Amino acid sequence: MEQPSSHLKIKQVGEVSVVEFADRKILEELSIQEIGEELKHLAESQPGVKLLLNFDNVHHLASAALGMLITLHKRVQEQQGLLKLSNINRQIFQVFKITRLNRVFDIYDTGDQALDAFKQG
């Protein structure tokens, strides 16, 4: 079942909340704050939350959005949950590599690969 949201499309696949971004560009401070709030709410919705962020639609990302993802990651860990990222395009993945955040986040090429990884714990 898909829930309407201003910036996010969220659907449940088994135990995993799969999040897609409605915006092609995650740039503006206000949008980033709003996305962060929505994701925080999702992360705190249940202990042990399993969250997959699918970046398929995202073509541009500001560094402030990286900060928002780091804060989310900490929050998910506090909830003993799991956060995975998938479908990050080559240019944006380069941003993760330059900032070494590819070492912080669990990143998969596709959503299916990420969902399989959740099953393996």
Add this chain to the structure above:
Amino acid sequence: MKAPPDFGVDDDALIDVTLPTDLHSVKEPEGRIMAALQRCGYDADTTFAIKLAFEEAVTNAAKHGNRNDRSKRIDVRYYVDPRRVVIMVRDEGCGFCPDKVPDPTADENLERPSGRGIMLIQSYMTKVCYRDNGKEVWMLKENPACGA
């Protein structure tokens, strides 16, 4: 606000734009720069790099320089030709020392939520030069397709 001599651009060739401290205002000059890049045949990766660096520089100017004070302005100067792009962003803040910004890629800083804009600019651009106590940043990107 003269370009560094080694950036290879005449001062008269630079286009001047003054922006209010409002991140929405970046779209208009960014659109012009992107259109010029397209006309000059820059590839997608180089265009991505320039766009990212410009947005990070304007964000830093608005947020950290002008501290979102809408009474302050952001000055932009830019130049695009098929060999190189030069962009300057200047704020009205108190300045900062770029060398003292903690390295966000250091293990102890990896999970800090901020401080990546400056290093992304540095990584993506060919040369970066801070002036006037960090209030003014000059960025040069050479077109890799030209072997400039």
